[in-house]
Amino acid sequence: xxxxxxxxxxxxxxxxxxxxxxxxKRLLGGLNFINIRDRSGLVQILVEDKxxxxxxxxxxxxxxxxxTGVVFSDERAPGxxxxxxxxxxxxxxxxxxxxxxxxxxxxxxPENLDTLFENRVIGLRNLQEITIFKIRSDVNRYIxxxxxxxxxxEIQTPKLLAEATEGGAEVFKLDYxxxxxxxxxxxxxxxxxxxGVFERVFEIGPAFRAELSATTRHVSEVTMLDIEVGFIxxxxxxxxxxxxxxxxxxxxxxxxxxxxxxxMNVTEIAIKPKFPRFTVAEIHELFTKANGRDTTxxxxxxxxxxxxxxxxxxxxxxxxxxxxTHFPIEAMKFYHSINPDDPKTVLWADLLFRGVEVATCPVRxxxxxxxxxxxxxxxxxxxxxxxxxxxxAFKYGLPLHGGCGLGIxxxxxxxxxxxxxxxxxxFPRDINRLTP
Numbered sequence: 001x002x003x004x005x006x007x008x009x010x011x012x013x014x015x016x017x018x019x020x021x022x023x024x025k026r027l028l029g030g031l032n033f034i035n036i037r038d039r040s041g042l043v044q045i046l047v048e049d050k051x052x053x054x055x056x057x058x059x060x061x062x063x064x065x066x067x068t069g070v071v072f073s074d075e076r077a078p079g080x081x082x083x084x085x086x087x088x089x090x091x092x093x094x095x096x097x098x099x100x101x102x103x104x105x106x107x108x109x110p111e112n113l114d115t116l117f118e119n120r121v122i123g124l125r126n127l128q129e130i131t132i133f134k135i136r137s138d139v140n141r142y143i144x145x146x147x148x149x150x151x152x153x154e155i156q157t158p159k160l161l162a163e164a165t166e167g168g169a170e171v172f173k174l175d176y177x178x179x180x181x182x183x184x185x186x187x188x189x190x191x192x193x194x195x196g197v198f199e200r201v202f203e204i205g206p207a208f209r210a211e212l213s214a215t216t217r218h219v220s221e222v223t224m225l226d227i228e229v230g231f232i233x234x235x236x237x238x239x240x241x242x243x244x245x246x247x248x249x250x251x252x253x254x255x256x257x258x259x260x261x262x263x264m265n266v267t268e269i270a271i272k273p274k275f276p277r278f279t280v281a282e283i284h285e286l287f288t289k290a291n292g293r294d295t296t297x298x299x300x301x302x303x304x305x306x307x308x309x310x311x312x313x314x315x316x317x318x319x320x321x322x323x324x325t326h327f328p329i330e331a332m333k334f335y336h337s338i339n340p341d342d343p344k345t346v347l348w349a350d351l352l353f354r355g356v357e358v359a360t361c362p363v364r365x366x367x368x369x370x371x372x373x374x375x376x377x378x379x380x381x382x383x384x385x386x387x388x389x390x391x392x393a394f395k396y397g398l399p400l401h402g403g404c405g406l407g408i409x410x411x412x413x414x415x416x417x418x419x420x421x422x423x424x425x426x427f428p429r430d431i432n433r434l435t436p
Contacts, residue, residue, distance in 0.1 A: 002066075006040035009081035011071045018043050018083065019091070021125065022063040024103040025056065032056075035078065035103070036067060037125070044082040045069065055088045061102060062122070064092035102126040108423055120427055120436055131260045133426065135253060136412045140204055142249040143225055150241075152227070153198040157190035159183060159206065163386020170210045172220075183208035186405055188335065189390040191228040192364060195401045196393050199230040204408065214431055216420040217303075217356060217410065221429040228403035235347045238361045238402040239323055242351055243275050246321060246359075246406075253415055266417040269354070272319040277349075279326045283309050299330040307355035323361075325349040334378040335371065337363040337402075351406070354414040359406035366401060368394040 003016040020038035032047040034056065045067050047053055059065075069086030100106065100119045105128045108116065116123055123129055144154065164171040164182050172183040186207050194201045207224045232238060250271050254261070278286070284296045287305045290312075295302060301309075301324055313322045326345040329338060339345045348362035365371045371394060372382045382391060413424040422428035427436055 004040040005036065005038050005043035005079055008043050008071055008083070009073065009079050012073045012081060013071065015068065015070050016083070017066055017068040018045075019066040020064070022056075022059060022061055022065060022094075023125075024061070025059070027053065027056070033082075034067075036065065037127075042078040042127070044074075044077040044079075045086055046082055046084050047086055047088070048084075049086075052086060052088050055090055058093075058095055059090065060094045060096060061098050062094040062125070063090060064094075065090050098122050108419065110420070113420060113422065117422065117428060117433060118436075124426065128264065131257075131264065132412070132416055132418070132424065135257050135260065135416060136408070136424065138253065138256060139249060139408065139412055139415070142252045143202075143204070143245065146245045146248050147200075147202050147227070150200070152200040152202050152229075153194075155187075155191070155194055155198075155201050155203050156205065157184070157187035157194075157203060159208075161386060163384055172208050172210045185209060186224060187226050188405075189387075191226050191403065192335070192398070192401065193390060193393040195228050195230040196396070196398050200228075202227045212431060216422075219409065219422060219425065219428050219430050223408040223425075225406040225408055226403065227406075228401060230399045230401040232363070232400055232402050234400075235325065235349060235361075235363050235402065238363060238404065239275075239277070239325075239349050239351075242359060242361050242404050242406070243321075243323075244273075246351065246353070247271060247273055247275075250321075250415065261416070264416060266415075269415065270314050270318050270320045272317060272321075275321045275323055275351075276313045276317045276319055277323040277325055278309065279345075280324050280328065281326070283324055286312065299328050301350070301352075301357070303356075306352050306357055310352050310355045320354045322352045323349045324352060324357075332374075333362075334374045334380060335362075335364050336374075337365045347402075351404070353411065354417075356410055356414060358410045358414065359404045361402070361404040363400070363402040366394065366398050 002019050005018060018036055020036040022034060023037035023042060024035040026033045032053055034045045034047060035042045036045060066089040067083055067086045069083035071081050072084050074082050100123055102125045106116060106123055106126050161182050161184050171185060174181055184207055187203050191201055203226045207222050209220060211218055250269055283301060283305055287308050288294050288296055295305060309322050310320050314320045327348045329344055329346055332346040337347045339347050350357045351359035365374060375382050409421050409424050413421045418424055
């Protein structure tokens with residue numbers, strides 16, 4: 001029976017078998033140690049018998065093997081125990097030297113990222129990389145659990161569309177059996193449709209953006225959490241939902257992965273149950289006054305403002321999560337709701353976290369006639385087949401609703417203090433990379 005690395009210490013004095021990948025090898029003559037990695041971590045093996053040492057000759061990192069031996073407690077060893085008096089079985093020999101060393105932290109400096117991504121298949125076996133993506137897996141799990149506990153239904157929507165959701169040119173177009181189709185920029189239209197079915201829905205899935213941007217915050221394929229909720233009263237309801245969910249997720253990560261974050265030298269995340277809220281105009285004014293750069297004419301926040309307001313909120317409120325609210329009407333999407341109390345602004349907020357925008361949180365226009373008018377003003381054709389079924393959902397009744405699109409990649413990047421969003425993606429896609 002196979003024993004996992006993390007459970008080995010429970011069997012002190014007993015014989016067990018562990019199986020996994022050769023992660024590290026130190027052949028020192030009299031004392032020879034190897035580390036075997038499995039899904040739970042590392043276990044250290046002391047190899048003394050010459051015949052067993054001979055089995056390791058020429059075997060490189062990545063060799064698949066089993067080790068059967070007696071467990072000895074040793075606080076210095078990974079997991080607090082190691083195997084002695086072992087018999088080894090080489091299951092899949094690897095004789096080629098790996099292109100990168102995975103038994104020590106990988107260098108994430110900008111100049112090394114191309115090498116990191118080119119060798120991603122091997123590099124992901126590094127313990128630090130594994131930790132990043134275990135945290136990412138748990139972020140998704142905590143989000144799902146939170147939303148399920150609040151009566152949300154998970155949905156999956158099409159990624160091949162007849163029309164660009166957001167409009168504009170930043171879409172991937174392809175031939176679909178003689179028709180022009182696009183890859184979904186978001187599940188926006190479908191999640192709104194589904195409010196008429198379930199009231200509260202969410203999806204975690206891919207979205208595609210044909211942006212010619214080679215920055216630390218842009219990729220061509222992103223993973224988005226999309227939420228839509230009906231029967232809201234206004235923008236505060238949407239912000240409260242997203243705020244409470246993010247606070248819950250970050251809190252669980254800090255508890256369950258606190259030791260991991262500490263090993264990665266991640267600064268303690270400052271977060272409070274209630275996030276500070278500033279209008280976009282207020283942020284422009286605060287930033288302009290503090291930095292001497294006039295941004296008051298900007299329709300959106302510039303990256304420097306996003307970073308600055310999060311630092312400001314951390315110092316003043318001990319919270320690195322901030323809402324920027326009431327964007328100017330010049331920045332609106334056709335499905336946004338205009339603020340009835342200030343028609344120059346939109347009922348739309350962005351969630352900024354540790355210096356970058358991670359989520360948009362608008363209220364939707366749910367009146368059919370006004371929605372059609374806003375589509376026309378945005379240069380979209382309401383008669384286009386790609387919008388026909390979307391509009392029929394409003395024709396047959398949708399309540400006031402709103403939601404959010406939260407970038408999982410950026411959220412994980414900021415939780416783990418990575419410098420580039422691509423580092424939080426298993427196999428990133430950008431304007432220069434389509435493999436591995």
